[in-house]
Structures are given as structure tokens and as C-alpha cells.
Amino acid sequence: xxxxxxxxxxxxxxxxxxxxxxxxxxxxxxxxxxxxxxxxxxxxxxxxxxxxxxxxxxxxxxxxxxxxxxxxxxxxxxxxxxxxxxxxxxxxxxxxxxxxxxxxxxxxxxxxxxxxxxxxxxxxxxxxxxxxxxxxxxxxxxxxxxxxxxxxxxxxxxxxxxxxxxxxxxxxxxxxxxxxxxxxxxxxxxxxxxxxxxxxxxxxxxxxxxxxxxxxxxxxxxxxxxxxxxxxxxxxxxxxxxxxxxxxxxxxxxxxxxxxxxxxxxxxxxxxxxxxxxxxxxxxxxxxxxxxxxxxxxxxxxxxxxxxxxxxxxxxxxxxxxxxxxxxxxxxxxxxxxxxxxxxxxxxxxxxxxxxxxxxxxxxxxxxxxxxxxxxxxxxxxxxxxxxxxxxxxxxxxxxxxxxxxxxxxxxxxxxxxxxxxxxxxxxxxxxxxxxxxxxxxxxxxxxxxxxxxxxxxxxxxxxxxxxxxxxxxxxxxxxxxxxxxxxxxxxxxxxxxxxxxxxxxxxxxxxxxxxxxxxxxxxxxxxxxxxxxxxxxxxxxxxxxxxxxxxxxxxxxxxxxxxxxxxxxxxxxxxxxxxxxxxxxxxxxxxxxxxxxxxxxxxxxxxxxxxxxxxxxxxxxxxxxxxxxxxxxxxxxxxxx
Amino acid sequence: xxxxxxxxxxxxxxxxxxxxxxxxxxxxxxxxxxxxxxxxxxxxxxxxxxxxxxxxxxxxxxxxxxxxxxxxxxxxxxxxxxxxxxxxxxxxxxxxxxxxxxxxxxxxxxxxxxxxxxxxxxxxxxxxxxxxxxxxxxxxxxxxxxxxxxxxxxxxxxxxxxxxxxxxxxxxxxxxxxxxxxxxxxxxxxxxxxxxxxxxxxxxxxxxxxxxxxxxxxxxxxxxxxxxxxxxxxx
Numbered sequence: 001x002x003x004x005x006x007x008x009x010x011x012x013x014x015x016x017x018x019x020x021x022x023x024x025x026x027x028x029x030x031x032x033x034x035x036x037x038x039x040x041x042x043x044x045x046x047x048x049x050x051x052x053x054x055x056x057x058x059x060x061x062x063x064x065x066x067x068x069x070x071x072x073x074x075x076x077x078x079x080x081x082x083x084x085x086x087x088x089x090x091x092x093x094x095x096x097x098x099x100x101x102x103x104x105x106x107x108x109x110x111x112x113x114x115x116x117x118x119x120x121x122x123x124x125x126x127x128x129x130x131x132x133x134x135x136x137x138x139x140x141x142x143x144x145x146x147x148x149x150x151x152x153x154x155x156x157x158x159x160x161x162x163x164x165x166x167x168x169x170x171x172x173x174x175x176x177x178x179x180x181x182x183x184x185x186x187x188x189x190x191x192x193x194x195x196x197x198x199x200x201x202x203x204x205x206x207x208x209x210x211x212x213x214x215x216x217x218x219x220x221x222x223x224x225x226x227x228x229x230x231x232x233x234x235x236x237x238x239x240x241x242x243x244x245x246x247x248x249x250x251x252x253x254x255x256x257x258x259x260x261x262x263x264x265x266x267x268x269x270x271x272x273x274x275x276x277x278x279x280x281x282x283x284x285x286x287x288x289x290x291x292x293x294x295x296x297x298x299x300x301x302x303x304x305x306x307x308x309x310x311x312x313x314x315x316x317x318x319x320x321x322x323x324x325x326x327x328x329x330x331x332x333x334x335x336x337x338x339x340x341x342x343x344x345x346x347x348x349x350x351x352x353x354x355x356x357x358x359x360x361x362x363x364x365x366x367x368x369x370x371x372x373x374x375x376x377x378x379x380x381x382x383x384x385x386x387x388x389x390x391x392x393x394x395x396x397x398x399x400x401x402x403x404x405x406x407x408x409x410x411x412x413x414x415x416x417x418x419x420x421x422x423x424x425x426x427x428x429x430x431x432x433x434x435x436x437x438x439x440x441x442x443x444x445x446x447x448x449x450x451x452x453x454x455x456x457x458x459x460x461x462x463x464x465x466x467x468x469x470x471x472x473x474x475x476x477x478x479x480x481x482x483x484x485x486x487x488x489x490x491x492x493x494x495x496x497x498x499x500x501x502x503x504x505x506x507x508x509x510x511x512x513x514x515x516x517x518x519x520x521x522x523x524x525x526x527x528x529x530x531x532x533x534x535x536x537x538x539x540x541x542x543x544x545x546x547x548x549x550x551x552x553x554x555x556x557x558x559x560x561x562x563x564x565x566x567x568x569x570x571x572x573x574x575x576x577x578x579x580x581x582x583x584x585x586x587x588x589x590x591x592x593x594x595x596x597x598x599x600x601x602x603x604x605x606x607x608x609x610x611x612x613x614x615x616x617x618x619x620x621x622x623x624x625x626x627x628x629x630x631x632x633x634x635x636x637x638x639x640x641x642x
Numbered sequence: 643x644x645x646x647x648x649x650x651x652x653x654x655x656x657x658x659x660x661x662x663x664x665x666x667x668x669x670x671x672x673x674x675x676x677x678x679x680x681x682x683x684x685x686x687x688x689x690x691x692x693x694x695x696x697x698x699x700x701x702x703x704x705x706x707x708x709x710x711x712x713x714x715x716x717x718x719x720x721x722x723x724x725x726x727x728x729x730x731x732x733x734x735x736x737x738x739x740x741x742x743x744x745x746x747x748x749x750x751x752x753x754x755x756x757x758x759x760x761x762x763x764x765x766x767x768x769x770x771x772x773x774x775x776x777x778x779x780x781x782x783x784x785x786x787x788x789x790x791x792x793x794x795x796x797x798x799x800x801x802x803x804x805x806x807x808x809x810x811x812x813x814x815x816x817x818x819x820x821x822x823x824x825x826x827x828x829x830x831x832x833x834x835x836x837x838x839x840x841x842x843x844x845x846x847x848x849x850x851x852x853x854x855x856x857x858x859x860x861x862x863x864x865x866x867x868x869x870x871x872x873x874x875x876x877x
Contacts, residue, residue, distance in 0.1 A: 168742065175732045175743045182730045185692050187718035187746045187794050 004139030009257055011137075015146045017253025018153030019212045024230040024237075024245040025160060026204030032177035032240030033197045035096070036088065037419050039103040042227025043110040044076050044202045048209025049218040050118050051075045053125045065128045069210050076206030077199040084198040089191065090608060096419060097365050101564055102607045104557065107223065108600030115220040116594075125214040149211055156207070157246055164242070173197060177240060228430065228553065232271055235423045236278045238288025247286060265438050272431035276412070279424050283416050327478060331471045339474040343542055345582045346481040347535050348562065352574030353485055354531035355559035360568045361492055362524050363504030367422045367556050368409070368429030372402040372529040374436060374551030376536025381449040381546050382442075391455050391467070395480075395537045402533020403526050405432075410525035414518050417507075426553055433551040448547030452540055467541075477538055484531055489571060491527065500524055561599075565606055567613025576615050643706055645670040645829060646691075646722075646798050651700035651710070653690045660686045662854040663700065666831075668798070673820065673830040675840035675847040675861065679876055683853040684833035685727060688800045691831075692724040693717045704798070719746060723796030727803040727833075729783040731790065733776035737767055740775055740786055744793035751795045760789045763822060781812040788819070798829045805839045817842045837875055841865055849874045 027041045051072035060067050083106065091098050127145055134143045164170035176183040176193055184190050208226075209218075216222075233252050237244020255274060259267035284290050331339050351373060358364045376398035383389035383397060409428045416424055436443045443449070454473075456464030467476045491497055502510045503517050511517045540546050549555065558581065559574065566577030584602065588595045610617045644667040653661040661683050668674050678684050689695040691702050693714035702710040709717050718724070731740050741757055748754040761768035764785045770778060778786060784804055791799065801820070805813045813836075820843045824830055834840045840847060840861060847864050849857035851874045857864070864870065 168745075171735060171739050171743045175735055175740075178732050178734050179730050181694060181714075182726065182732070183743075184714040185694060185718055185724045185726070186744045186790065187715045188743070189715050190713075 002139070004141075007138040007140035008142060009261070011140075011142050011146055011150060013254045013257035014150045014250075015215070015253075016256055017249040018149045019208055019215075020230060020233050020253055021153050021246055021249035022156060022208030022211065023205055023226060024233040024249060025157070025242060026201035026208075027230050028234045028237070028240055028242060028245045029160075029173075029204070030198055030201040031234065031419075032242075033173055034088075034092075034194055035180075036099045036103065037096075037231075037239075037423075038198075038201070039100060039227060040083070040106040040110065041103075041201070041205050041230065042223030042225075043107045043114075044080060044205040044223070045209040045212075045226050046114060046218065046220070046223035047079060047110065048072050048076045048206030049125070049213035049222065050114060050123075050209075051206070052210035052213045053118070053123050053218055056125060062126050062128045065131065069207070072210040073203040073206030076209070077203045080202030081195055081199045084195050087604070087608070088198070089194070091611075092194075094607075094611060097359070097560075097564075097568075098607050098611060100365075100419075100422075101560065101603060105600045105603035105607065107227075108596040109604070111220050111223065112594050112597035112600070118218075118220070120220060123218045125218065127214045131214075145215060149215065152211065156204070160242060169196075224554070228426075229271070231423060232275045232427065235285055235420070235427070236275055238285030239419065241285070241287040244285055244287035266434065269431060269434040269438070272427045272434065275427040276424070276431060279416070279420070279427070280412050283420065324482070328475075331474045336470045339470045340542075341582065341586055343470075343474050343477045344586075345579050346477050347538050347542065348558070348578040348582055349575040350481045350484055350535040350538070351532050352559040352562040352566070352578045353488055353571070354528045354535065356563045356568065356571075356574040357488060357492065357500075357524055357528045357531075359560070359563055360570075360573070361497060361504065362500040362521060363507075364414075364521060364525070365418075365422045365560070366413075366425045366525070366528070367553065367560070368425030368427075369528075369532050369559050370551050370553065370555035371409070371425075371429035371432040372406055372532040373536035373539070373555065374432060374546075374548070375405045376402045376533030377540040377546045377550055378436065378443060378449070378536075379533070380537040380540040381452050384452050384455075384540075385449055390458070391541065392457050395534070395541065398537025398540075399530035399534040402536065403530035405533075406526045406529025407522075410522045410529070414521040414525060426556070429551065429553055429556055433548060433553070436548040436551055443548065446548060448545065448549075449540075450545045452544045452546070454541055454544065473542055477542060480534070480538060484534060485575070488531060492571060496520075496523075561603060563613075564603070565613060567616035567619075569612070570615040570619065573613050573615040577613065580614065643703070644668055645672075645705065646831070647703040648687070648691065649701050649703065651687070651690055651697040651702065653686055653695055653697045655686075655695070660853050661690060661697070662852075664690075664850070664853070664855055665700075666848060666855070668829060668831055670797075670829055671824070671827065672846060673824050673832060673844040675844040676831060676833045676850060677835070677837060677840060677847055677864075677875055678833075678850040679835060679874070682850045682874075684850060685802055686853075687850065688724060688726075688802050688831075688833060691717075691800060692722060694724075718794055718796075721747065721750070721795070721797035722800065723791035723794050723798070724800045725787050725791045725802060725804065727806060729780070729787045731775035731778070731783050731786045733774065735775055736772055737775065737778070737786060738771045740790050741793050744790045746794040748795065751797075754795050755792045757793075760792060763792075763819065764789050781808050781815075784808060784812075784816070785819075788823075792823070792828075796828060798831060799823065800831050800833075802833045803835065804832070805834065805836050813839060835876065837865070837871070 023041065023045050027038060030036060030038050052068055055068040055071050056062055056065060087102060088099065091102060131145045131148060134141050164174055172183070172188055172193065176188060180190065229252065233248035234245055236251065237248030251274065252271060255270055256267060259270045263270065278286065330342065351369065355366065355369050358366050379398040379401045380394045383394040409425070413421055413424045437446055439445060454468050456466040458464040467473050499510070499515055499520055503515065503520055507517050562577030562581045563574040564577065565580050566575065567573030584599065585595065588598050592598065606613065612620060646668040648664055648666040650663040650665055651661055652659065652663060664687055676684050676687060686695060690697045693712055697710050701708050704720060704722060709720055735743065738757070741760060766782060767785055767789060770782060775783070775786065788801070788804065804816055808816065817839060820830060832840060832844055844861055847859065847861050848855055849870055856874050857870045
């Protein structure tokens, strides 16, 4: 290895690290103060790049490149300020997941809007002549632009340090990030500070985008690639810690450069592997500290009261069994489209209901459920195509392998909580995704597995039942999903389920009562993983083809959406959410290309207006009406004064 | 109308009712004690005044202006300073920085607190000026949180259990500090479980239990009222 090669590689690693730092420093700053993991940060990065494109093209020209580099981030900051004051501010009192979802909805909306405004094609931003040449450094040829980036990022880091440690506002920001409530009581205007920090974080993202745009390319959705990388960086460094972001950026930047040279196939896997390794050794990241548990007074108790409310009204059994009867009759009168659509809904329901065993029941936000769905699907796919397994044995093994995967992943994940838990599940999920995506010899790589045979089911050597037709498959899926959902309901209402709810309400108190919290969380993680794997197995049988896309993290977001749409603290909520989601998806995709925009707006509306979800809303209304009509007793905690 | 009034304040955490028709009345320049056991509602009363747990009914009136319903930072800027019981100094900031971030209302008062005046009152803080909040001892942290709140130039200081967990010597020192602060013209409302500490520094006391006020009167009367002491205070 000679010096020129080394120079080029080191500078390339540093350039990568510089981009990562610009994005993740803003992300970590926003998390530190606002306590929000901003999914939309990648979208802001994208906007920075688009504004750079637009400003250099139409306003200042390539000659005003440096001016554009200042203007573009300011434009992004303006948009961020509008987002913070108009949307985010309304839900600071809600639980973290709603803030996470709101920013995710923004990603969908901003990405689609960018597509409408700037067009779907790749854009490249021209550099001025001064910056497009290259120089020779220690015998290696280095682009001038790389030098600019590599000098600018440390300058930004220094500036950040100065602002945070030497200005009054910076000190206030640091104070607020360690104790928000105290800062409030000391006369610090939290609202103004939050807007300022969010906008400032957006400037950093915008600068990252504006600077990266000319070096890479710009296209709608470029933010989704960037955001996951920066999540990895800030989680490795420690959420909310600026030096963590710096060290994390250098680590990931170097690993990517080395990875491309040494293991070009598994470069992305290396990154997730590093993240997993760091979190296993240091659960809060290299420079991070455990997050404080939210005080009871900070939580929105009204929503949880939906479930703990002693006012229960049960539906007449006839009403409860009628939908099932209806579902049994539907395929007799409808065509293949509806049979397929409903089967899709069943499978999605199973995944969502199993997911809510984690979120709604136990209070664990998993962002890696697609991994177990994928493991289940690939189990069926591989066993049926390569090992000649029958349909039932292969399907039976899908929850087993998924449970095994969940046991390993869960073992590490349950040591964390809150956002850290979500991020570690995300990392494991992506690790499995990158492996399935690249391991051509085993998983078929990005081609996936086609032509999965659905052999007739033979029971005890008797005549086989063929479930190859759409109608037969419908009944088969309905049966398996129905039994599974019934089982999950049983688990949820068992003493085991009650313990899980106690852990969600207050894990610390549950442990004072002798509950082994981690063991319970691990167990439920495995159970949820098994059912998710079963859903994946059914999916493989129904579609008869699978691809690694079903493991991608965006697939993990689906059960989250469904649960939020339907209602997090109800049992049927996720299933209702699955209906809404799949139906919206099927019809909107046929009707408009702007499917993501519509989904984003729906999510945004739900998070802002119906935080209890559709089912939660209906329950609440029913309770009010029944209460007013005197059918049920009105109820509250308060004792009469004195 | 008194300097600071609470009129039938009712406060909830979620759906649990914590304060029941709490009424207090504090005159300018007084040191008033709010006595009660753990969980009696002392901290919630303070959190209701400062706006961290706004009352659901009733009102808090300061200098004739209704402040209940305002956000905490506005109430602070009106001149009410809150020192929480768990001494929450900012752990990542130095002692000096802890003081600097709290500077407020300098123009509203005749002789605003400065870092120099604070150091004169708490010499120990000057010695530890460059240390981080997390590196201080319990007594030093208590001094720092009081000092930090003084930097907001409050007219009323809400002190939540300042003597808790401190060594007797430090508690005696603290009593002196409170009397000095009072001399500077600051009205003090003191939540305590320690009756004798209160007797040293305050003129009047309220006894609170299960979220409502059970007794009010001069400290000298309270000291000899065995029934109230027996029933509501752990003496």
C-alpha cells in the first residue's frame, strides 16, 4: 500500500465522515434538547440539496456557489421552523412514538412533494471551475471539492463547540438538554428555544445536503438512505452527544471506506454489525448516558386510562361472531381480487396484532419486526424450494426459526429501552436485510425466491387438500390467522399479559414486586417474533415469491402505522389499522402516484387529531354516549373533596 | 389582598386528585413555612404555583395578578423563583454556567443579584466555580440551586425541603442563608418536614396533609400545639 493510495482513501473516508457529521450533529442536537428522534432529518438534508440545485440554477448561478451554500440551509431552516411551530409543538406532551411517527409522516409528505416540485429524476448540481479540479497530494489525486468538505466540517464542529460553550444561548441549550423542566422554571422560554434548536439542527442538515448535493446526486427519497446512516452514527456515539456524533461519523466514514475495499459485498452489513457490537457493550452508545424515565406527571395519562378504565361494555356474542361468519361467506360471492385483498389484510393483521403485543401491551417500540417476517417467509421459501418440504411442515417451522432469531436479537435488545430499543431492533433488522440482499448463494440476493410450490396438504396420510387456488388459500390464511389472533388475545388477557401491562405502566414498580422485567420482555419479544414469522410464512405461501424488500426497515414501519391508525391501547386496533392501511394502499396505488403523500397526510391527521386511533376514538365516543344515556356508570378517580 | 394568594387550588396528576381547595396567603417580606409529611402535597403546591402542574380550578394571584394558567417561564419572569427538593442543578454545566443561564429580571429590581453578590453569600461556590454541577456535594448542590434561582431575581422564593438529607452543620448554615436572603427583601415560602428548622427561620406556618390545609398560625403557637404535631407531623 503506497502513500498516494493511502492519502486518497483517508481523504475519501474523511469526506464521508464530514457529510455524516453535518447531518448527525443536527440530529443529535435536536434529540438532546427536544427529545425527538427526527426521522424527517433526512428529508431536510434532501431539501438542502434541492435548494442548492434550484438556487445555483435559477438565482445566483454556478458563480454564486458559496452564496448558495449559505442560502440553501437558511431556506431549510425556515421550513423546519414552520414544521416545529405548526405541527411538532402540538404533541410534545404525547408519548415519544407519536413524535417519531409525526416526523415519519413528514418524510413521506416531503419526499412526495419534492417529487412533484423538482421531478422524479436524478439531479446533479454543477460545481464552479475553481472547485471542480483536483490537486496532487502525497502523490495521490484528490478533488478540490473533497478538500473543501474535509475542511468545512471540522470548522462547523469548532463553531458548534464555540456556540454551545461560549454563548449564553448555547449554555441555555445545554442546560435545557439536561433538565427541561428546571430550565422552564428558571424562566427559559422553552417554545422559542425548541424552535431555535430545531431550525438550527435543520441548518446543519441543509448544509450537509447542499454540500453533498454536488458531490453525490439528488433524487426524491435520498433522505431515507441518509437518515438510517445518521441514526447509526448518533446511536453509536450516544444520543444527544455532539462528540459522540463526531467520533461516530469518523468511525462509520472509515468503516465504509475500508468496507468498500475489503468486503465490497457486505459493506452495509459491517456498519450495522458495528452498531450492534457497540450497543451490546455500551447500551447507551460510546458517549451516551441512560435516558431518564419520564415522570408520571409528564405522561399523557388520559390515553392509557382508555384501557385501565374499569368501565367495560361487552358486545353481544352474536355481534362478535357475525364478522367471522361474514368472512367465511365472502369468497363464495366475490372474485379473486377481493379474496386476495382480504388474505393480504389477514396476514397484515396478524403481523400488526403481534407487534402490538410489544408496543401497546408491553410498551416496547420495535422497529425491526420485518426481520422476523422475513425469516418466516424465507424459511418457507427455502424449505419448499430447496429442501422439498411440504406446505404444513414448512409453515410450521416458520414461527420456530423466527422465534429463534427473536430470541437472539431480543436477548440484546431488552437490555435497552425507549428509543435505544427501537434503534437496536432497527439495526438488527437491517443487518438481516443486508445479508439477505447480498447472499446470492443462499437467499437468492436481491432476486429473492420465485416459484415457491404450494403442495397439497395431507393430514395423516389421507387425501391431500389442495390450497393452491385463491379461494382455498383464503380459507387457509383465515384459519391460521384466526387461530393465531385468538391465541394472542388469550395471551394478552392471561396473568402473563397483565404483568406485561404492569411493566408498560411502570417497569420499576413491577420489578419491586419481584417481576423479572427483562425476562418478561424477552419472552414477549420471542412470542411476537414467532407470530410475525408465521405471518411471513403465510405471505410466502400466498405470494409464491419473496424478495428481500420484505425485510427492509420501511416494512418494519408498516405494523407501527397500522397500530397507530387503529389504536394502540385496544386489541382489535392494529387489525382495523391493517384494513385501513391495505385498502388505502391498494386503491391509492391504482388511483394516484402520490400514495406516500396521502398516507403521510393520513398519518399526520391521525397523530394530531386522533391519537387513540380509530378504535380508541370509537370506544371513547361509545363510552360517552352510553354514559350519558345512563347505560354505564360515569367514573373518575377523584374522591369528593374533604 | 396579600402579596401571593392561593384561592381554593385543586390540582391533579392525570386523573388523580392531589390538592383539595388549598388556600394560602403570604405577605411581602414574610418567611412562611408549609409543613407536612411525605406525600402531603407540599411539592405539588409549589408546582402549582410555579406552573409546572397548573391547577385545574382555583387561582394563584401574585401582586394582584392572576398567574395560574401562565406557563412556568412566564411565572418565573413575574418574579417567583422555585428551588426543587431534589436539587436539580445542571450536571453538565459548571457552577458559574449554572448561575449564568438563570440571569433574569435585572432591570425589574433595584439591586439585582450578581455573581459577585452570590459568591459573597455562598463563598463555597466561588471556590468551586469551575467544577461541574455533578461534581458538587449535596450541600453545595443545595446552595447552587438556591443561588441559581436567586439569579432570576425573584420577589418570592419557593424553597422545597432544603434541609432534606443535609448534615446538621450544613442545615444550621442554611438557616442563616435563608435569614440573609430575607434581609435582601425576598419573601420566602418554605416547604419542610423539619419543624425546628422552620421555627428558626419563619414567622408563620401552614400544616398540610392529604392535599388540604389542616392548620395555620404563628410558628410559636404551632410549636406548642401537641395535637397538630401529633396528628399531621412526624415529630
